[in-house]
Amino acid sequence: MPAMKFHRLVLAGATGLALCSLAAHAQLTVEITGAGANRLPVAIADFTGERIVAQALASVVRADLERSGLFRLVDAGSPLADNATPPFEDLKTRGADAVAGGNVSAAADGRYETRVRLSDVPKQAVLGNPAYLHTGAQLRATAHRIADFIYEKLTGEPGVFSTRIAYVVKSTGRYELKIADADGSNDQAALASREPIISPAWSPDGGKLAYVSFEAKKPVVYVHDLASGRRHVAANFKGSNSAPAWSPDGKQLAVVLTKDGSSQLYIVNADGSGVMRVATSSGIDTEPRWSPDGQFVYFTSDRGGSPQIYRIAISGGAASPAERVTFEGSYNVTPRPSPDGKSLAFIARNNGRFQLALMDLATKQTQILTDSAKDESPSFAPNGRMILYATEIGGRGILAAVSSDGRVKQKLSVQAADVREPAWGPLVR
Amino acid sequence: MRAPFISLSSLAALSVLLAACGSQPPAPEQSPAGVESRSPGAIKVDTAPIAQVQPEAFDPASIAALKDPRSPLSKRSIYFDYDSYVVKDEFQALLVAHGKFLAANPKMKMLIQGNADERGSREYNLALGQKRADAVRKALNLLGAKETQLEAVSLGEEKPMCTESGEECWSKNRRGDMLYSGEF
Incomplete structure (x- = not known):
């Protein structure tokens, strides 16, 4: 496999030596905090x-x-x-x-x-x-x-040691969109900015990242080609543009736009052309994610009074009704279907704690996988075995991973910086 | 504690405008995580220097008024309750001043940035910030600003004014900020 080249924005005035030592300290270290039973x-x-x-x-x-x-x-x-x-x-x-x-x-x-x-x-x-x-x-x-x-x-299932992860590191006044090997080594900055970067999403072929950057003083969705370092605007309409999600064929993005009022779901072609409304509500619809078979889009909506997870059939046209997926509790957000489409990871609020939950979509049985309080942004490993997510320890943002049975646990942290917004890349073919 | 321009405005017109905006009671607390302060600290205005100012000292419709600390137009932030997008009564007068200014200066544009506190999902908080920005946009629209002058966007929980965990800090982050041409 050819080595990937990344577009780097180099700190003005920094010496090469300083950059090297910065890179060494910035690497994610992985600590195993729980293991499988057998x-x-x-x-x-x-x-x-x-x-x-x-x-x-x-x-x-x-x-x-x-x-x-x-x-x-x-x-x-x-x-x-x-x-x-x-x-x-x-x-x-x-x-x-x-x-x-x-x-x-x-x-x-x-x-x-x-x-x-x-x-x-x-x-x-x-x-x-x-x-x-x-x-x-x-x-x-x-x-x-x-x-x-x-x-x-x-x-009997594919390994994910050759895959890569994307995440955002926030240090004082500086945001970096990073890409590293799944073990945290080889980290490279795809983008550095003074303004926030959120919601990175890998294209299905692993060659591109879609993300939201605030460098224009408002959220704009970009698609960034990792090999060339070139990027283009995928959605920059009047108002806010956010929450990109790739279609399984990599041709389209589901995005959230406010150009017609409140935050609503649209689909655009990956090059930014052909914007089309997907769902309609009078309140907030956000955080779209395609089901692996491309039939549904899962999303968060407050149409029922509190934020809950719904799904809508994409093939059914704009008239197809949304189906509510979560019912327990008053705050269930950030739906992430598993690679086999059988389960759904999401963030549930329980007694004021935001925790990673996993629902079996056939039985609707839900299991809370963590005992932390500020979990966010879950992302499945492409073999479905682990879920990477952001959480907080001692007021600092770290990444953590937990197996879908809740037994295997890892912590991934960077010295003296906040790590957040993880996205696990696809299998390397 | 009131901003001084109220004495310059017609109170009758003000009350009509306030009625047009609507002033609903704040939405009920939905967070079991914390108790919410209904009076964010940041609304404290620096009244002392204002008391000595001659009303004629500045023209409330001039662009200079935007940065004049004696002018209400120098105040740019509207604060919201938890999980709420309703502009509270205490901010109606401030919006009246900005709405009048935009109507009097049709070439000026405004970017309204909505913000949310840190609790919960970043993207959902982005949508909450958008609702706050939209509430400010709609109010300014009713107060005379043209739709083409206004853009409502959200920064979600990404640009907090205050980074401690706790209601005192969170209340400063549930905010809509008004930026004029040249400021964004």
Whole structure:
């Protein structure tokens, strides 16, 4: 995969050195605060071959698997090459259900060839042996792909270690829209501004971010191409323009405009053309999100007297009635359908606390997933396993992630700055 | 405590305008999170210097009046109750002054920025701020400003005047700000 280039707005007058140290401090650090109940014991042996690369690869793979909360790392005892038979009896004694070994060799063009073999310990069977050709600079990316491979083989669902997240960092008088790997490393600023930036949303192909920027003293929706750093206005009508959401095919955006009065839902083409009204109410309609099948748009509305979540059929035309989805409590906002469309994450107010909730859309059963009080902006991992959200600890904005069963918990924070508005990017194909 | 321009205005006309705007009671408190102060501190006006001013000292319709601390036009903020978009009676007189100014200066434009406190969803708060800005826009429209002079937008919870958690601070953030041409 080619390295992404980001458009940076460099601080005037800052030295290169100062920028470097700033970047080092600004990185998100991930802390695991809860793990799954039945973690799968897995041994990731040290890889053989090019020693420094091999060690770095295995340690990133281990960190990825550990952070997912679904695995318990078991010491493999000794290094293991991809073409060597693992010491199954010894691994069984150590309690490992699966083992991965590998070898890194230098290829003729200066790149590395990394071969990995994953085996089932009780069955003494090979589960797969992928190979990767990569540069030294692609080391972390390669390790994330290896971890994705192991995760998918052992859990049956795609891994998200190669995905990226977007978020906004607010420091004094400065807002940065950042993009980082899912483990918080490699953070880059896509946009820096003196005015607020909110509501980043990834295009389905992962190439663009839509967001709301206040640099024009009012909210305007932009679409930002990450590879080129170029952006265009997607919605800038009289009044406020906000809450962009991509259609599953990436061709359209649902947005909230006030050009005809109060905050109402519209659809525009991603290039900003062809604005069309979606729903009509006399009050507030906002926070649209498409269902993965593209049939519905979920949104927040106060049409019933208090903010609640509704959905409207997009294919049905403007005449189709909205259907109310949440009924418990007087404040349910920020709907986020899961990637499989079966559940809905949202923020519910309970006794003055704003908490992340998850509803099974078939049974309408709702579970509160957190014990915090200022949760906002949930965003599903593209495999649906984790939900990333913003919350507050000690008056400071941090990101947190929780598994959809509420067991695995992580905290992602940046030193001396507020982090908010997370958006988990799509799977890397 | 009243702004001095009331003595310059026709009270009869004022009461007609106030009736036109409507003055509903504030919406009931819906937040179980906190008790709300009904009198935000920021409405305290600096009356002391005003008392010494000659009424003739400034022309209330002139552009200079916008920045003259003796003029009500230098006051630009309207404060709202929690989860409410109703312009409270205490701000009607201020809106009358701005509405008259806009009517007398048809080339002037105004950006009305609505704001919300920090509690809850950023995008929902953006919509709440919009309702506040809209309430100010509609009132100014009734008071003589043309629709083309006015744009109501929202900054949601993104530009708080006060960043502590607590009602005293939140009440300063539930606000509509009026900016004239050249100020935005």
